[in-house]
Amino acid sequence: MDEHLVGYVLNSLDTETIRDMEEYLRAHPEAQQRVTHLRRILAPLESDRADPPPPAGLATRTIARLAAQQCQDMPAVPRIVALRRDAPPPRWWQRSDFFVAASILFFVVMLIPPTLTRMRNEEQKILCQNNLFQMGQGLLRYSDLDSYARNPDHVRGAYPHMVNYKAPYNTAGMFVPTLIDAGALSRDAISVRCPSVGPKEAPQRTLDDLMAIPASRFEQEAPKIVPSYAYSLGHRNARGQIVGPRRDDSVRPLVADLPPLKGEAPVVNGGNSVNHGGNGQNVLFTDGHLRYVTTRAHLGDDIYTNDRHEQAAGCHPGDNVLGHSGARSQPMSPVQE
Amino acid sequence: MAFQDPLTDCTDEDLLVRFRGGQGDAFSVLVRRYERELYGYLRRYVGDSELAEDVFQNTFLQLYTKCEQYEAGRPVRPWLYTIATHQAIDAMRRHGRHQALSLDQNQQEANDGEIRSLIELLETRGPGPIDQVASEEQRQRVRASVDALPEFLRQVVILAYYQGLKYREIAEILSVPVGTVKSRLHAALVKLQEAWAEAPSMRGS
Secondary structure, three states: OHHHHHHHHOOOOOHHHHHHHHHHHHHOHHHHHHHHHHHHHHHHHHHHOOOOOOOOOHHHHHHHHHHHHHHHHOOOOOOOOOOOOOOOOOOOOOHHHHHHHHHHHHHHHHHHHHHHHHHHHHHHHHHHHHHHHHHHHHHHHHHOOOOEOOEOOOOOOEOOOHHHOOOOOOOHHHHHHHHHHOOOOOHHHOOOOOOOOOOOOOOOOOHHHHHOOOHHHHHHHHHHHOOOEEEEOOEEOOOOOEEOOEOOOOOOEEEEEOOOEEOOEEEOOOOOOHHHOOOOEEEEEOOOOEEEEOOOEEOOEEOOOOOOOOOOOEOOOOOOOEEOOOOOOOOOOOEOO | OOOOOHHHHOOHHHHHHHHHOOOOHHHHHHHHHOHHHHHHHHHHHHOOHHHHHHHHHHHHHHHHHOHHHOOOOOOHHHHHHHHHHHHHHHHHHHOOOOOOOOOOHHHHOOOHHHHHHHHHHHHHHOOOHHHHOOHHHHHHHHHHHHHOOOHHHHHHHHHHHHOOOOHHHHHHHHOOOHHHHHHHHHHHHHHHHHHHHHOHHHOOO
């Protein structure tokens, strides 16, 4: 049992051996004295027990790096090899040969277009994820800022939130020009248009440009700031105040493909984003990770409307809402399907 | 009412199984769960905060890459520490921080028969003058004395004392028998006691 004394003092023994040791110590008081003595010998180690805290955002950066790795791990879209043109001329065919050739042709014609479509959709989905990943990097860099001149209330760890802007400029899409203005994102790094919808479109206007638009015209311009994506509208806390998304929140959706809309309002109980054929949407979460999801529910919560089926701030911390570029945290009229 | 992520109640093993099943959130929970503990271990092991952060990220990258190899039910914590320790050793080698292995490591590895004599050695020396030093100075001296140990002894002290791992977990992490872990730990403690007893500023205190 003596060989177990140090392990017992360090609590490094397995449960059964600890039990045996305790029984042994109860029967051998001199062994108990040796344990006390060993504890005193080891005591200086305790003075160096405290671990330094991890650097701020370590977990978030790690998760973002894993998300980048996930994007790299996506299989490359295979290329179709061109048919050889030097095939030998056909010999004289019989009726059965024509029948076989026609059947093969039929299946090829039926199969190739959907296969090509699937491959193209996969490629666009991956490009969209890369787009969101770049936005995510910008958001993380913004949240690392200790201060931001445009928003005196900014604190480290907070993501952009439109309530910090005066109406009518307090719309969801302002998050992208905010990131660029804060130096957290390069204008050329992202496209505000999903690759599935159209060619790359860099953000066109700066924050100053947008703030200079007359209020009466801004309503028309707001949806065009980030036409393909939806951003967090925040949620109400226990005191009813609207709070914006934060990096160290429990994991919640932050940016996603645009929801199906009717006019300017989301379709209540509507389907997935139209960006990827209604099959699903890419979602960037507050901890930096990215996922393509085939349902608009995250842990049972519709990510595009709040509990009152409005495109507005969530009714409570568990109620996540992502709004289109022209959306605001205050309620909008829902459109029933 | 605060929003609670149900994944935070899952065990490490359950999180990995869920992640393998396509639930990406699960891996993030694991990273956050070990942020403080694993960074603390790596910071202590490699001795540099930037290097520790690199190794922390590489550890989870490796875990992510090897996730398909995970056998359901296998304890995750020792596996994570195994990956982290290997990554730390590699990183220290690349940065020229790796201690040369002691040439007499084999001779310093006591067998089970010598463990009793090591314990007696510990006991006869008793607590040293380091106990009497003010706490920050004591902390630095203790840290320096642990850092000065040969790496194969330093590893077991950190894993057993500071990370609270069991003998058999440490054995798995370092790929050595449990008996070797015990004898290394005992040898490490003897060396530490020697170092503390000889601390020059302690003389005459």
